[in-house]
Amino acid sequence: MDLPRYHRLTxxxxxxxxxxxxxxxxxxxxxxxxxxxxxxxxLKPYRFSGRGTVYSFAEVSxxxxxxxxxxxxxxxxxxxxxxVTAQLTDISAEEVEIGLPVxxxxxxxxxxxxHGYLVYGxxxxxxxxxxxxxxxx
Amino acid sequence: xxxxxxxxxxxxxxxxxxxxxxRELGATAIRAALADAGLEAGTDRIxxxxxxxxxxxxxxxQENLGxxxxxxxxxxxxxxxxxxxxxxxxxAAVRAAALAVASGAQDVAVxxxxxxxxxxxxxxxxxxxxxxxxxxxxxxxxxxxxxLSALLMRRYMxxxxxxxxxxxxxxxxxHASAAKNANAMFREPISVEDFLRSPLVxxxxxxxxxxxxxxxxxxxxxxxxxxxxxxxxxxxxxxxAAATDxxxxxxxxxxLTLGAARSSAEKAFxxxxxxxxxxxxxxxxxxxxxxxALSLEACGFAPRGEALKRAAHGCFAxxxxxxxxxxxxxxxxxxxxxxxxxxxxxxxxxxxRGAAGANQxxxxxxxxxxxxGGHGSIAVTxxxxx
Ligand SMILES: [Zn+2]
Numbered sequence: 229m230d231l232p233r234y235h236r237l238t239x240x241x242x243x244x245x246x247x248x249x250x251x252x253x254x255x256x257x258x259x260x261x262x263x264x265x266x267x268x269x270x271l272k273p274y275r276f277s278g279r280g281t282v283y284s285f286a287e288v289s290x291x292x293x294x295x296x297x298x299x300x301x302x303x304x305x306x307x308x309x310x311x312v313t314a315q316l317t318d319i320s321a322e323e324v325e326i327g328l329p330v331x332x333x334x335x336x337x338x339x340x341x342x343h344g345y346l347v348y349g350x351x352x353x354x355x356x357x358x359x360x361x362x363x364x365x
Numbered sequence: 366x367x368x369x370x371x372x373x374x375x376x377x378x379x380x381x382x383x384x385x386x387x388r389e390l391g392a393t394a395i396r397a398a399l400a401d402a403g404l405e406a407g408t409d410r411i412x413x414x415x416x417x418x419x420x421x422x423x424x425x426x427q428e429n430l431g432x433x434x435x436x437x438x439x440x441x442x443x444x445x446x447x448x449x450x451x452x453x454x455x456x457a458a459v460r461a462a463a464l465a466v467a468s469g470a471q472d473v474a475v476x477x478x479x480x481x482x483x484x485x486x487x488x489x490x491x492x493x494x495x496x497x498x499x500x501x502x503x504x505x506x507x508x509x510x511x512x513l514s515a516l517l518m519r520r521y522m523x524x525x526x527x528x529x530x531x532x533x534x535x536x537x538x539x540h541a542s543a544a545k546n547a548n549a550m551f552r553e554p555i556s557v558e559d560f561l562r563s564p565l566v567x568x569x570x571x572x573x574x575x576x577x578x579x580x581x582x583x584x585x586x587x588x589x590x591x592x593x594x595x596x597x598x599x600x601x602x603x604x605x606a607a608a609t610d611x612x613x614x615x616x617x618x619x620x621l622t623l624g625a626a627r628s629s630a631e632k633a634f635x636x637x638x639x640x641x642x643x644x645x646x647x648x649x650x651x652x653x654x655x656x657x658a659l660s661l662e663a664c665g666f667a668p669r670g671e672a673l674k675r676a677a678h679g680c681f682a683x684x685x686x687x688x689x690x691x692x693x694x695x696x697x698x699x700x701x702x703x704x705x706x707x708x709x710x711x712x713x714x715x716x717x718r719g720a721a722g723a724n725q726x727x728x729x730x731x732x733x734x735x736x737x738g739g740h741g742s743i744a745v746t747x748x749x750x751x
Pocket of ligand 1: 251253265
C-alpha cells in the first residue's frame with residue numbers, strides 16, 4: 229500500500245473509527261461522505277467497540293501478491309450492528325464457526341519489504357474471556 | 366430510444382492462447398463478427414468500437430484498448446474506447462454499443478469483450494482480480510476474489526442448510542454443455558462425485574465450483590433498424606439494463622440478495638415486457654456456483670434461498686424449465702473475465718438463430734443474459750428476442 233493512502237486510512241485502520249449520523253443516529257463503517265441510511269451529510273467520527281461475532285468466514289490458501297497464506301478472513305458483525313471485513317488471527321480455520329465472539333486487535337496487515345514500512349490495521353481474534361473459559365474446561 | 370439489433374456475432378475459442386496477445390485475439394473476434402454481419406473493415410460504415418476488458422492495465426500493462434484494437438482490426442480512425450466494469454465489462458461494452466445505436470447517434474457499433482489472463486503469474490493475477498473489490502477495506506486486508514465468494518457461499522449454506530453437494534448440479538450441467546461446444550475450454554463432462562472430490566481452493570469453495578483462468582475474445586455487431594439488410598439474421602435487443610450495489614460485501618443489508626443483479630433484472634423485464642416465465646434459457650454469470658444461485662434468485666427464477674432446491678429437480682438443466690449456461694457457461698466454456706459478458710451475448714445470439722448445433726435449445730425465442738462484476742457490486746442484464 230502506498231504511503232499517502234495508508235496515511236488516509238489510519239483512523240479506521242488503527243481505531244476502527246467510522247461515523248455516526250447526526251440526523252438519524254445510524255452508525256457506519258467505513259467512513260463515507262453521506263449517511264448510508266438517510267443520505268444526510270452531518271457525520272461525526274464514531275469509534276466502534278471492536279467486539280462482534282463471525283457472520284461468515286473463509287480460508288485464503290492462494291493469496292494475492294503482498295500476502296502470505298494461508299490465513300482466515302471473515303465478515304464480522306459488530307455489536308453495533310455494522311459488518312466489517314477483516315482477517316482473523318490467533319485461530320485456525322478449523323476452530324472458526326459462524327457466531328463465534330471476536331474482538332479487534334491491531335496487527336501487521338502488509339509488509340513492504342526491507343526498505344519500506346509496515347502496514348498495521350485491525351484484525352479480529354477470539355474473545356479472550358471465551359478462550360480462557362475454553363482452556364479451563 | 367430506437368430498436369437495436371445484433372447482426373453479427375463471433376468468438377475465439379476459450380483457452381490458454383500462449384501464442385496470441387490482446388491485439389491478435391481482439392482483432393480476430395472483431396473481424397469474424399463483422400464478416401458474420403457481411404461487413405468489411407475499411408469498406409463499410411462502422412461508427413464505433415467499444416472494448417470490454419478488466420485486466421489490461423493490471424495484468425498486461427496495456428491500457429487504451431480502444432486504439433489498440435481499432436488499429437489491430439483495421440478500423441482506424443473509428444471512435445473507440447474501453448469500458449471497464451470488472452467481470453461485467455463484456456456485458457457493459459455491449460450495453461454501451463446498444464446505447465450508442467438506440468440514441469440515434471450511431472448506426473453501426475461493435476462491442477468486443479477481451480481478456481488475456483495467462484500472461485502473468487498467479488499472485489499478480491489474484492491481485493488484479495481483487496482490484497474489483499473495495500481496495501481500502503477488502504483487498505488491502507488480503508481478501509482474494511475467491512475468498513469473497515467463499516464468504517457468500519458459507520453464509521448461504523449456514524442460512525439455508527445447503528451442503529456442498531447441493532451446488533453440484535450447476536457445475537455438472539455447465540460441463541455437460543461445454544463438452545458439446547467446440548469453443549469451450551473444458552470438453553469433458555464431470556460427475557457429482559468428481560465435484561465432491563475436487564480440492565478446496567477457499568473452503569467451502571472447491572476447484573469445480575469456480576470458473577477457470579483463461580484467454581478469449583468475443584464480439585457483436587449492433588445496428589439500427591435503418592441499417593438492417595436483407596441478408597442479416599437480426600436478433601433484437603429487447604432490453605439492456607445495468608445497476609450497482611455497495612463495492613464491499615460488508616455494506617450490504619442482506620448479504621444474500623445481489624441488489625445490482627436484482628435491480629438490473631427488474632429494469633430489463635420492465636423494459637422488455639417479458640418476465641422470468643417468458644425466458645426460454647438463461648446465460649448466467651456462473652463464475653462460482655454460489656453466484657449462479659444468487660443470480661437465479663435475483664432474477665426471479667427462484668425465491669431467496671430456494672435456487673438449489675430447484676436445481677436439484679433439474680429445473681436449470683438441458684430440457685428443464687429454464688436451461689442454464691447452454692454452451693457451458695463461465696464454468697465450462699471458460700471465464701476470460703472482461704470477455705465473458707460478450708460471450709454470453711454471442712452464444713445467446715446463436716441459440717436464437719437456431720444455430721447452436723449440439724447445444725441448441727429447441728424453439729428458443731427469448732433469452733436472458735446477466736453479467737456480474739465485483740461479487741454483485743455491478744450487474745448488466747440483457748433480454749434478447751429472436
Ligand atoms: Zn442518517
